[in-house]
Amino acid sequence: MKESLVDILCDPLDKSDLELHVTKREGDEIIEGKFVGTVTGEEYPIEDGIPDLRPPDMRDE
Amino acid sequence: MKESLVDILCDPLDKSDLELHVTKREGDEIIEGKFVGTVTGEEYPIEDGIPDLRPPDMRDE
Amino acid sequence: MSVRDEFDAWAADGRDRGMEQRHWHTAKHVLSRMPVESGDAVLDLGSGSGYAARALREAGGAGRAVGLDGAPGMVENAREYTDDESVEFVVGDFGALPFADDSFDHCFSMEAFYYAPDPLHTLEELHRVLRPGGTFYCAVNFYEENRYSHEWQERISVPMTRWSAPEYRAKFREAGLYVAGQDNVPDREVEIPPADEFPTEGFETRAEMVERYRELGTLLTVGVVP
Amino acid sequence: MSVRDEFDAWAADGRDRGMEQRHWHTAKHVLSRMPVESGDAVLDLGSGSGYAARALREAGGAGRAVGLDGAPGMVENAREYTDDESVEFVVGDFGALPFADDSFDHCFSMEAFYYAPDPLHTLEELHRVLRPGGTFYCAVNFYEENRYSHEWQERISVPMTRWSAPEYRAKFREAGLYVAGQDNVPDREVEIPPADEFPTEGFETRAEMVERYRELGTLLTVGVVP
Ligand SMILES: Nc1ncnc2c1ncn2[C@@H]1O[C@H](CSCC[C@H](N)C(=O)O)[C@@H](O)[C@H]1O
Ligand SMILES: Nc1ncnc2c1ncn2[C@@H]1O[C@H](CSCC[C@H](N)C(=O)O)[C@@H](O)[C@H]1O
Numbered sequence: 001m002k003e004s005l006v007d008i009l010c011d012p013l014d015k016s017d018l019e020l021h022v023t024k025r026e027g028d029e030i031i032e033g034k035f036v037g038t039v040t041g042e043e044y045p046i047e048d049g050i051p052d053l054r055p056p057d058m059r060d061e
Numbered sequence: 062m063k064e065s066l067v068d069i070l071c072d073p074l075d076k077s078d079l080e081l082h083v084t085k086r087e088g089d090e091i092i093e094g095k096f097v098g099t100v101t102g103e104e105y106p107i108e109d110g111i112p113d114l115r116p117p118d119m120r121d122e
Numbered sequence: 123m124s125v126r127d128e129f130d131a132w133a134a135d136g137r138d139r140g141m142e143q144r145h146w147h148t149a150k151h152v153l154s155r156m157p158v159e160s161g162d163a164v165l166d167l168g169s170g171s172g173y174a175a176r177a178l179r180e181a182g183g184a185g186r187a188v189g190l191d192g193a194p195g196m197v198e199n200a201r202e203y204t205d206d207e208s209v210e211f212v213v214g215d216f217g218a219l220p221f222a223d224d225s226f227d228h229c230f231s232m233e234a235f236y237y238a239p240d241p242l243h244t245l246e247e248l249h250r251v252l253r254p255g256g257t258f259y260c261a262v263n264f265y266e267e268n269r270y271s272h273e274w275q276e277r278i279s280v281p282m283t284r285w286s287a288p289e290y291r292a293k294f295r296e297a298g299l300y301v302a303g304q305d306n307v308p309d310r311e312v313e314i315p316p317a318d319e320f321p322t323e324g325f326e327t328r329a330e331m332v333e334r335y336r337e338l339g340t341l342l343t344v345g346v347v348p
Numbered sequence: 349m350s351v352r353d354e355f356d357a358w359a360a361d362g363r364d365r366g367m368e369q370r371h372w373h374t375a376k377h378v379l380s381r382m383p384v385e386s387g388d389a390v391l392d393l394g395s396g397s398g399y400a401a402r403a404l405r406e407a408g409g410a411g412r413a414v415g416l417d418g419a420p421g422m423v424e425n426a427r428e429y430t431d432d433e434s435v436e437f438v439v440g441d442f443g444a445l446p447f448a449d450d451s452f453d454h455c456f457s458m459e460a461f462y463y464a465p466d467p468l469h470t471l472e473e474l475h476r477v478l479r480p481g482g483t484f485y486c487a488v489n490f491y492e493e494n495r496y497s498h499e500w501q502e503r504i505s506v507p508m509t510r511w512s513a514p515e516y517r518a519k520f521r522e523a524g525l526y527v528a529g530q531d532n533v534p535d536r537e538v539e540i541p542p543a544d545e546f547p548t549e550g551f552e553t554r555a556e557m558v559e560r561y562r563e564l565g566t567l568l569t570v571g572v573v574p
Contacts, residue, residue: 346572
């Protein structure tokens with residue numbers, strides 16, 4: 001995903017802002033990292049360039 | 062035309078209300094008569110059941 | 123020549139019915155998309171023979187359908203062809219709609235809008251007479267991308283406005299309407315002769331005629347009142 | 349079974365591409381009606397193989413297209429099929445959209461909306477993430493009037509909502525959306541065998557198959573945010 005996507009993403013639970021933590025980039029692309037809900041504190045993983053913004057209880061892992 | 066049409070008609074010039082004058086009816090139908098603009102005083106004829114609500118200067122008669 | 127003079131002549135020589143027949147090929151698809159609910163009041167802008175107002179009542183379930191046309195001869199014909207108490211016809215001009223604010227739920231117009239002396243003003247008038255959420259289904263065959271239509275102006279004395287598809291969207295927005303959709307509705311019914319019969323009166327080649335009817339067809343722009 | 353389990357299996361055995369191929373017959377007509385302007389941000393709700401997001405960027409001129417899907421396997425495939433920096437895919441659920449208010453100009457959805465666990469709530473969410481005047485183009489083959497679709501639920505573990513066309517309009521309005529239009533977009537491309545080859549696996553008679561594809565086709569409901 002591109003960093004610019006952050007502008008329109010929000011926490012699915014309460015629509016509050018997300019904080020982006022990047023652990024791996026490739027050029028413009030964010031490959032690994034996570035979003036953290038600034039209000040809920042929930043974590044949303046970014047793996048292989050794909051952010052998983054399902055509510056945490058829908059991630060069955 | 063039906064009398065109920067009056068509910069949605071207005072003076073084309075300034076959108077103010079019209080007053081209906083009927084000279085001939087057939088059942089529910091108004092066949093002859095005229096509308097008079099309550100503000101503009103303009104007259105709009107009803108002939109053969111058809112109201113002519115063009116701005117008066119567009120009626121070339 | 124005035125709208126009355128030009129189109130009363132059409133009404134007198136049967137061109138109203140001729141148009142109905144040709145326009146129906148695409149008009150029926152346009153009409154069937156309209157979100158008319160039972161009891162709605164609908165307006166047909168430039169009603170000609172009146173077929174659209176009749177269809178919106180019969181098939182569309184509208185409670186009241188009103189056709190407006192600037193040519194008294196057209197309105198007389200439309201009235202004569204109509205046998206439905208809830209379909210009414212009014213002589214009026216696109217430049218000064220004789221309807222109160224929020225009078226209609228939806229408005230349809232086929233091959234008529236571009237005759238408006240000031241089309242942007244007519245869009246503003248439609249904005250006024252339609253209730254919030256009401257739609258304007260504006261169908262035209264005369265438009266910039268349809269180069270086969272460009273010469274029509276030569277044969278019609280009333281000045282015509284030739285917008286492109288993007289211009290229709292821009293002008294709708296300028297008048298304060300949302301643009302809910304736009305597309306080319308193909309005419310799949312007009313018969314297209316085999317290639318060796320071309321050139322015909324209207325087209326140099328079969329490919330041109332295919333482009334005109336099956337691809338360009340009728341430009342539909344759908345506006346919604348905020 | 350969860351959305352993830354059901355649809356990751358589809359993604360793994362190639363059903364994402366199979367759907368793309370079949371749905372394209374009507375999806376392309378739906379997409380071409382959308383009033384997308386150059387630079388617009390568009391959402392594809394339940395993006396599967398991602399074809400709609402790609403088409404909205406390439407042909408539609410959108411500035412940014414985002415596909416959302418609840419099955420990580422689908423999103424992986426969609427990303428793999430895509431070679432456009434401005435097309436992005438996100439794993440997310442119809443029940444809790446991870447997008448800020450007014451993020452999108454328009455939203456498209458094909459054969460996905462009825463999987464929403466609470467479809468009215470999803471409409472409200474779309475109302476929130478679309479800007480005023482933004483449209484929701486909601487295309488479904490599974491709906492009440494399409495009786496040929498009724499049995500699909502038996503083969504899919506995720507519960508499906510089967511509204512009728514009037515129910516779609518009513519629910520859009522309940523969620524605060526204007527209904528700008530609704531119609532059945534025919535599939536003119538699926539091949540229909542000659543009458544003597546019926547019954548087939550899917551249809552008793554040719555007339556049934558004609559009804560299913562050429563008449564019922566895809567139900568499209570267009571909503572607009574006030
Ligand atoms: N300025 C104006 N005001 C009102 N009606 C007008 C007009 N200019 C043209 N018209 C009417 O618009 C119609 C265009 S012909 C199309 C008629 C019909 N909608 C159909 O599809 O067949 C004519 O009947 C003409 O009289
Ligand atoms: N609750 C939910 N949240 C997010 N996505 C969902 C969902 N329920 C189903 N889906 C997704 O919706 C898609 C339906 S299949 C249709 C895919 C694509 N639009 C096409 O036309 O081919 C699947 O990819 C599935 O994973």
